[in-house]
Amino acid sequence: MAKSSIKVRAKAKNGVVTVKALISHKMETGLRKDKKTGKVIPAHFIEEVNCEHNGAAVMNAEWGVAISKNPYLSFKLAGASGDKIKLTWKDNTGKSDSLETKVK
Amino acid sequence: MQRRHFLKNTMATGAVALAATSGLLVPVQVLAWNKKAFDAKDVQGAMKGSLGTELTEASDKIKIKAPDIAENGAVVPVTISSTLANVTSITVLSEKNGTPLVAKFNLKGKAEAFISTRIKMGKTSNVIAICESGGKFYSARKEVKVTIGGCGG
Numbered sequence: 001m002a003k004s005s006i007k008v009r010a011k012a013k014n015g016v017v018t019v020k021a022l023i024s025h026k027m028e029t030g031l032r033k034d035k036k037t038g039k040v041i042p043a044h045f046i047e048e049v050n051c052e053h054n055g056a057a058v059m060n061a062e063w064g065v066a067i068s069k070n071p072y073l074s075f076k077l078a079g080a081s082g083d084k085i086k087l088t089w090k091d092n093t094g095k096s097d098s099l100e101t102k103v104k
Numbered sequence: 105m106q107r108r109h110f111l112k113n114t115m116a117t118g119a120v121a122l123a124a125t126s127g128l129l130v131p132v133q134v135l136a137w138n139k140k141a142f143d144a145k146d147v148q149g150a151m152k153g154s155l156g157t158e159l160t161e162a163s164d165k166i167k168i169k170a171p172d173i174a175e176n177g178a179v180v181p182v183t184i185s186s187t188l189a190n191v192t193s194i195t196v197l198s199e200k201n202g203t204p205l206v207a208k209f210n211l212k213g214k215a216e217a218f219i220s221t222r223i224k225m226g227k228t229s230n231v232i233a234i235c236e237s238g239g240k241f242y243s244a245r246k247e248v249k250v251t252i253g254g255c256g257g
Contacts, residue, residue: 053214059212062207062209068221072222073220077214077216
């Protein structure tokens with residue numbers, strides 16, 4: 001299986017789970033030009049990130065092109081160790097990826 | 105002759121039926137992604153598109169953690185947290201970007217009012233954070249000086 005584009009760490013402390021995620025994606029703005037050809041590189045970026053906690057949606061993020069390359073995202077939610085966190089992203093070309101992990 | 109006729113007819117109706125069903129089956133495109141808001145060229149437009157209003161109340165209950173000086177505008181770490189109750193969304197804007205709307209985080213259920221991410225900033229400007237709580241919008245801003253811009257290049 002291809003390596004997932006998502007890396008997630010979720011840790012519980014005092015009933016609060018901190019989720020930290022790194023997504024590998026080039027987040028092209030559509031404004032940059034190729035230095036060699038002078039052509040504009042088409043926009044290619046993540047539009048949507050969804051997170052589920054034990055199957056229930058907790059976060060839905062709408063992203064623009066101004067999110068940095070290889071996006072980092074961190075958020076918190078109420079939960080405990082052993083809970084399931086599922087992260088899904090979708091970009092403007094229709095590609096998507098998801099990863100499920102357990103809270104430590 | 106009659107048999108041939110019959111075949112021809114069934115095939116024709118079959119094709120029509122197929123066309124009809126496939127026409128019906130074309131999914132209605134629901135654009136979750138708010139293109140209008142993300143394409144807006146000014147802060148007001150972005151806020152209106154994303155939140156439906158441009159009126160926000162300044163609040164000291166929202167904390168923006170971002171560097172005072174960002175050396176590289178392509179990667180500006182921003183952390184937003186709030187002590188407001190029932191925050192349902194956090195919106196991030198960078199005032200002087202070509203398209204100011206950076207991201208909107210819709211929070212549900214057990215999520216807490218905390219978001220941390222890295223954004224691109226074209227030039228020195230304010231980072232605006234807007235929290236939605238109980239149908240009202242509260243905002244806070246912080247200036248970040250950018251030495252090298254991170255949009256285009």
